[in-house]
Amino acid sequence: MxxxxxxxxxxxxxxxxxxxxxxxxxxxxxxxxxxxxxxxLEQKASDEQFREAVVERYLDGQIQFEKLAEIIGRQDAEAVRASKEVLDRGDALTDNLAEH
Known part of the structure; x- marks a missing residue:
């Protein structure tokens, strides 16, 4: 290391x-x-409020995926990333519909 x-x-x-x-x-x-x-840090990573705050930082683009995965675990981070992609596609679709 x-x-x-x-x-x-x-x-x-x-x-x-x-x-x-x-x-x-x-x-x-x-x-x-x-x-x-x-x-x-291991204690904080198991604290639900802390985890939610870290996820929010990821969703807001303040931290990268790898950092998210280090803190909340790869499996949970993958689920968050998938949700973010769905939300981003929904936002893009909404913007596209609003333009037409």
């Missing part, structure tokens, strides 16, 4: 708490934060 360096600021107290985990688990700060973020 490729990695990307990111820089961000954390409250001192959170850094202090974060630094205890690597000592206990014999890992490093990066591994600890990566695992915590992974768990958080």
């Amino acid at each position: 490729s990695t990307k360096r990111v820089d961000f600021r954390l409250p001192d107290a959170l850094v202090a708490r974060t630094d205890v985990a690597p000592e206990v688990t014999h890992t490093n700060r990066t591994e600890t934060l990566t695992e915590a973020l992974r768990q958080y």
Whole structure:
């Protein structure tokens, strides 16, 4: 898996708490934060409101299909894409009928 360096600021107290985990688990700060973020995102992906917001972003063209699939799963993303294609065809048909 490729990695990307990111820089961000954390409250001192959170850094202090974060630094205890690597000592206990014999890992490093990066591994600890990566695992915590992974768990958080997995939790969010199962949250229905979050999933709906991600789908809305896809339908509005704010995120690409692959990103949608990463977050809600490929099967659900395929269903959303199929629905979007039907809606888009309906919009095009409505526009075409309105012109004539």
